[in-house]
Amino acid sequence: MLTSSDERQIVNLLHRYAELVDEADFDGLSELFANAQVFMAGPEQPAVPGSMVGAVMKRFVKLHDGSPSTRHVITNTVLEADTDSQARTRSVFTVLQGVAGVFPLQVVASGRYHDVFERDADGRWSFRQRTMLVDHHGDVSQHLYPISGAPS
Numbered sequence: 001m002l003t004s005s006d007e008r009q010i011v012n013l014l015h016r017y018a019e020l021v022d023e024a025d026f027d028g029l030s031e032l033f034a035n036a037q038v039f040m041a042g043p044e045q046p047a048v049p050g051s052m053v054g055a056v057m058k059r060f061v062k063l064h065d066g067s068p069s070t071r072h073v074i075t076n077t078v079l080e081a082d083t084d085s086q087a088r089t090r091s092v093f094t095v096l097q098g099v100a101g102v103f104p105l106q107v108v109a110s111g112r113y114h115d116v117f118e119r120d121a122d123g124r125w126s127f128r129q130r131t132m133l134v135d136h137h138g139d140v141s142q143h144l145y146p147i148s149g150a151p152s
Helices: 004-022 026-032 050-060
Strands: 037-039 070-083 086-099 103-119 125-137
Touching: 004 026, 004 070, 004 086, 004 103, 004 125, 026 050, 037 050
Parallel strands: 037 125
Antiparallel strands: 070 086, 086 103, 103 125
């Protein structure tokens, strides 16, 4: 059974991801997912080792004066305990973006995160798996480089 402290730690991890992406802290993303496998294009694609997530995202996320000019909003989280040391969440994400003078504020993507978390012997929770499922996308021209045009 999860305690309220366990639940808060897990929810904080979900929101920490959003902060790191919106701050373009790609090294922080790799640290956050260090012990996880991340399926960035759904479960049918190969997993990205968590330690590589930041490098992958840095390659595809467009920055405007050092910022992606996004706000990742995570809602509708359902948290379920598998055991005392493993839990799962399902969340909805919405990505808003606005670039001053270039791109008016709008929703550029929405979808779901399916996550698995594990608690270590010291009681700290961490990501073990993330699956990103993009259900809808709008104009991502100011948010992502096309796969063929990503800078190296």
